[in-house]
Every structure is written in structure tokens, then in C-alpha cells.
Amino acid sequence: MQDFWNARYAENEYVYGTEPNDYFLNKIKNITPGTLLLPAEGEGRNAVYAATQGWTVTAFDYSTEAKNKAELLAAKNGVEIAYSISTVDSFQVAPESMDAVGLFYVHLPEEQRKLLHQKCIDVLKPGGTLILEAFNPRQLHFSSGGPKNPDWLYTQEMLADDFKDLQMLEIQEIQVFLNEGDGHKGEAAVIRMMATKP
Numbered sequence: 001m002q003d004f005w006n007a008r009y010a011e012n013e014y015v016y017g018t019e020p021n022d023y024f025l026n027k028i029k030n031i032t033p034g035t036l037l038l039p040a041e042g043e044g045r046n047a048v049y050a051a052t053q054g055w056t057v058t059a060f061d062y063s064t065e066a067k068n069k070a071e072l073l074a075a076k077n078g079v080e081i082a083y084s085i086s087t088v089d090s091f092q093v094a095p096e097s098m099d100a101v102g103l104f105y106v107h108l109p110e111e112q113r114k115l116l117h118q119k120c121i122d123v124l125k126p127g128g129t130l131i132l133e134a135f136n137p138r139q140l141h142f143s144s145g146g147p148k149n150p151d152w153l154y155t156q157e158m159l160a161d162d163f164k165d166l167q168m169l170e171i172q173e174i175q176v177f178l179n180e181g182d183g184h185k186g187e188a189a190v191i192r193m194m195a196t197k198p
Helices: 002-009 022-028 045-052 064-076 110-123 137-141 156-162
Strands: 035-038 056-061 082-085 098-104 124-135 167-180 184-196
Touching: 022 045, 022 098, 022 124, 035 045, 045 056, 045 064, 045 098, 056 064, 064 082, 098 110, 110 124, 110 156, 137 184, 156 167, 156 184
Parallel strands: 035 056, 035 098, 056 082, 098 124
Antiparallel strands: 124 184, 167 184
């Protein structure tokens, strides 16, 4: 899998563009900047945007090509991000050290998904916010990106269970038009979620 993502990110163009995810943009602008964790951040579009808005950003991915492009994008925008190479299993962030966590199209097998989601809960400070966007099972009818394994797609029930220790602010499955580079382009079925840690 690491080889797959390294090969994908080795292209000169940014696979998912350089602009932040729309849902992330709309939500993060209403939160006072602090510390932000972005797991599986890819080429850095969300991390760099957040850093330009005053956030102290920690990000990781297991693709070295993604890290290189993220750091290049950060340099072009005159900001710094703390970006490491890590897996879901191995990444470590101090408990209750993050004001926000952003998960964007992080699709994983069940065991890894539950592990990552629990770690995200653990690193949030009380009062911290989690923002998530991913594909839901209806995405299998569209060609705008995402995994083809239905077990890797997220439902409201699945996320409500994974994040039952958080206070759900909103969760919805909707159809949108994505324009995030060549990787996410066209009609799409997504799930959006925002929650806070009591």
C-alpha cells in the first residue's frame, strides 16, 4: 500500500489539488486557532491552509512522496508544518494535546479504522473538535474517487459508534460535487461529521 501511494504522489501535479477541503474550510474558520492534527494528510492541502490561518499543525502520512510535496507547498505559502512519516499503528501524539483533529478521506480496514479513530479521540483536549469527511457506500455508484471495497466506506451508524465518546454536533450523508484535483472530481456521495470532546 505504501508503494501504491508513493507512486500516486510521485506525479508532478497535486493529485487532490492544493486547496483545502470545502467542509474543512467552512468549519475550521469558525474555530480559534490552536493545535491541529491531520492524520493521513497526503500532499498537505489542508495542513498548509490551516497553518496560514495561525494553526500549529501536526500531520503524518506513510508516503514519503506526499511529505515532500506537502513541505514544498508549505514553503511556497511561507508556513511551517510538522509532518512525519508514520502509520496509523505507529504514530504517537501526546494525549489531550490537540484542539482539533481533521480526518479527510482516510479510508481503512475496520481494525485500523477503529484504532485511528480511538487515537484521535485520545489526543483531543476536552472541548476539542473533530471534523471528518469521507465517502459513504453510495460512492460505489460514482467515479469521482474513493475505495471500491464497500467495507472501507463509512456510514452514519459506523461513525456514531466509533466516536460515541464524543458529543456529535452534526453528521450527514449527502451528495456533493467534488473538484479536488484529478483524484476527487465529479458527483460524489460523502459523509460529513463534526463532534466535540466533552
